[in-house]
Amino acid sequence: MFGLVTYILLAQLAAFAIVIFFGKRLPRGGDWVSLLAIWSSLAAALYLFATQMLANYDPHYFQGFTFDWLSWGDYRLTIGYAVDNMAIMMLVVVTLVSAVVFLFSVGYMKGDPKYSRFFAFLSLFAFSMLGVVLADNLLVIFVFWELVGLTSYLLIGFWHEKDSAADAGKKAFIVNRIGDAGMLIGILFVFTTLGTLNLHEISEGVAAGRLSGVMLTITGICLFCGAIGKSAQFPLHVWLPDAMEGPTPVSALIHAATMVAAGVYLTARLFVILTFDASLVIAYVGGFTALFAATIAVAQYDIKRVLAYSTLSQLGYMVMALGSGAYMAGFFHLVTHAMFKACLFLGSGSVIYAMHHALHHIHSDADPQDMRNMGGLKKHQPLTFWTFLIATVALSGVPLTSGFLSKDAILGGTLAFAMQHPKHWLLPVFGFSAAALTAFYMFRLIYLTFTGTFRPGKEAEAELHESPWVMTLPLVVLATLSIFIFYTLPNFNPASPRGGWFATLFPDPPRAYESTMVHSAGLEGHEAEASVHGRAGAEGGTAHALDEPAPPDIDRRAVETPIVHEEQSPETHEALHDVHHRAHSTAMLISIFAAGLGILIATMGYLWATLNPATWQRRLGVLYRGMFHKWWFDEIYGATAVKGTLLLSTILGWFDLYIVDGIVNGAAWLGRVFAFIEGWFDLYIVDGLVNLTAWFVGIWGRIVRLFQGGQLQRYILYTLVVIGIFIVLKVV
């Protein structure tokens, strides 16, 4: 089995190496090498899915394989594969979406001068992503995590002649690095306290209480920072919409189905070690992102941007689900969303492809991605339309689709959480409002794109064609997989995944803080107080723990279990079950209502024209402008973080050049001044004295010489004068 896993992983790397170095010399730019690698890996992944996951049908299925990698002192860091249900499921999702996207790219990227390189990068991406999925160790996850970021950078900036594409790639990498820095700190916290980075050993260590309390909360949040970056959660969401500068297959594969889901995947992997406070932070980040991104999607006109914000919003759902304890629901939505969102992106690619041709034909430089330039595509691209519609319905959460099942599971889980913790009523509100908005903006997109008349005019319309089969086949595959039946088997219940293979194989695991709950029944007074503090997440937890130096184990419970207002007895367990049941049926009704409302308003606005969008945009005023301008986050970050960093670097550069080096040069200058003064002193004072002496002697000699002319008559005269003076003096 590990041979097969290794094949899946290394086939992509080999394909990358072959295509990047020899692609240009291979027929068809070597695209078939990449395709061969990924399709065979899909077959292998499906084989594992059938023979390991389904055949064993065990929620706790696990196969590991480790070997030594790094070492220092006596320490050996082992790495390896962790193959469990989640890994196999992810293998299938990643290879499946990759396989159809690779195929789609054959059509979409045809004629691009860098066609070959595109496939090389895609293969490198698949390799890195599969690495994230298979790793059993936080450090290895981090390694592949950053490699995925690299391929994302390379593919977003694929058309780097455009400044916007180059900017977007850079932005994606740097924003992700911010999250990664946090994640690295989290990894270091784990390593210093537990001495291991193996996922399995980490959960064991946490269960044994070797990392707990505030430290565990901080660790969890630090690690979650990586997920915030990669899954583009608020406040690091800004890179994902810009990432749409990449070719559309890239958006479908990396920025909708797989890479951005890596953050959710990581959070799911860490699920068991999250404390209550850390979970709360995660739930609020996710919930807020879900709603916040949906509001922006409502006001966008670029077809890919609408989908991008929709992706943000859906990732927010998954994160919120994991935060509020609905593990199965979060992971379930990851899988279903991967299918229909990839379908939507590829569908938009098919539309853009047709639009590009049509607009090119009439020599229009109108934006082929702007929905205001579209309309009526339904009759020209029927296959694209119908698959797009199925995926849209799934995303909107309409019954009979996979999206309905998974979204409902999330909303139900969130509602149940809020029913247990009434203080957190905001979470389901986030969820339901986002659901209504989702249905609205998706149908708005459908109507603007596929219905009505083609706005650029008849001449261009004649040039609209359905895309070739390499592009439509992927759409059909993905749209088919958006139907509920694939996820509920062996049941045929379109209302609930319960009892189906997915729900059976991915039950919600117990968490570290929940397992301590049982012991803490006697600590109610303590908890009541803790829950007051615990609300604000990490900071609250920290403050609380610092106020109160309690023994570690009590401290841990205090911080982690504000949950336990109810008694932990068999009856409560029953009650808890009941809460979940009630929550789910309520949630289902509300979510169907929300979706219906959204669809209705969109239909009234954009199909029946009973509501005028322009009027409503005016009426909403600043609210609409905020949505349209993405709540000005790019501007805010540009003015603060980016400008601030550049300013600081300029200041430090100046400081270095003029102050630090100035001191050095100043010292050198002082040395030279000193040397000059000394030289002057030497020349004029020291040597001057010497010369003065000489001069003095010279003068003296000259004076004396006056009297020593060598003439005898003068000497006689001097003698007479002196004798004369002598006589005069003597007489006087």
Added chain:
Amino acid sequence: MGKLTLITFLPVVGAAIIAFLPRDNHKLVRWTALLTTAIVLVIALSLYPQFDKSMIGINDVNSFQFVEKASWIPAFHINYFVGIDGLSFPMILLTALLCFLCIPASWGIKKGVKGYHSMFLLLETGMMGTFVSLDFFLFYVFWEIMLLPMYFLIGIWGGPRRIYAAIKFFIYTLIGSVLMLIVILVLYFNVRDPVTGAHTFNMLHMMNQANHGGILSLSTVRILLWFGLYIGFAIKVPVFPFHTWLPDAHVEAPTAISVILAGVLLKMGTYGLLRISYPMLSDATRTFAWFLALMGMINIIYGAFCAMAQKDLKKLVAYSSISHMGYVMLGMSSLTSAGMNGAVFQMFNHGTITAMLFLLVGVIYDRAHHRQIDGFGGLANVMPRYLGIFSFAFFASLGLPGLSGFISEVMVFVGAFPVWRTLTIISIFGIIITAAYHLWTLQRIFFGATNPKYENLPDINGRELFTLVPLAAVVLSLGIWPHPITDLMNSSLTFLGHLVQGTLPL
């Protein structure tokens, strides 16, 4: 004659041969130099299979390898005493490799070819000698030997401000040397050979506290000596605020000399701290480890921000070196096994990665005759192969996993985090700034519309690739499997960490 003597003095023999070659036969001169450095590289590599990785070295003469010892100036107890351990061997390999690759990288030198190559080979002797010396006087002699050819190589074959840069480099380094000389003399007069009872320059005797006497028993004196050595070495590393000679020297130096300067000479500073300050004045090291960590952090952050502000590509790379040497300082200040190993591994990796960067700067400078980052633009489609290897080097420099720099940085962080938590966390944020200035530079040079001025620049050629590909191979393979280098140093550095911490298992 032992192999260490060979690798140390073969280059100077080559230099002597070159001196007798005809002035105009550039080809012969170059091939002689290439052959000499190739032989040195082969000998250095031939040490590898014989090198016993479990031997510690550091302060024990018996576990040093390839030791040679002969009396040199008996009146002052000065010996020719050389040997290597896990600390010096990786540096020997690095030096031999870079020197070999620098000769083809100097193919473009047209002026004074004979002089250039003799000076270069003399420089190699100085570097090798410094890394193998176990006698402090000998160490000092080699240390000074490096200075002279470097001064001429920058001052004669450098850019427009070469005289300024050469003098700045020379005087700055000389100040450090003077401080070191004072410390050497103080040590000499206060350390006694345990056998003969005479004064000694033997480094290993100096490391044994039992041999210390006289004013060395005063802790103030030991701290003063420690700071004397620190300044001497910090100038070389260079540590803030003694770093400003570096950007000037790099900008003016010819490509190959920048490679040697950043690749090997900077390592002398941290090597000196580890080889000399750490074991000889371990108590002071322990007391001031926090200071080393702080300076490491400052180097990382300050260097990164300064790099971001640069407009000259070579200056940017120079500042990135300052930032990357900060990781070495941070790692070694932790005294933990992971940190010490990470530090020396980072020394090695920085040597290979920064060598690539300087070679790449040389490639573009040879074509465009300037290095202004904003003066290019859109080179991606003009020079695709150059873009490929340039991005490889840049991503290695920003610590991309899968490449060697990442492993050493992680080891440094893992080692330093439990000891200096806050400083390490601040340093980790340096990786964001590092990513930012690397990618920004990449974009300004390669992306966007093609600059019409450079539409016809030829792509990187075979000779240039010959200098870069071996380094890329080393960076990639050590990034995946670091053991060929980390295994060499593990026992020595783990021991050194314990020695300084005073936690040696007895």
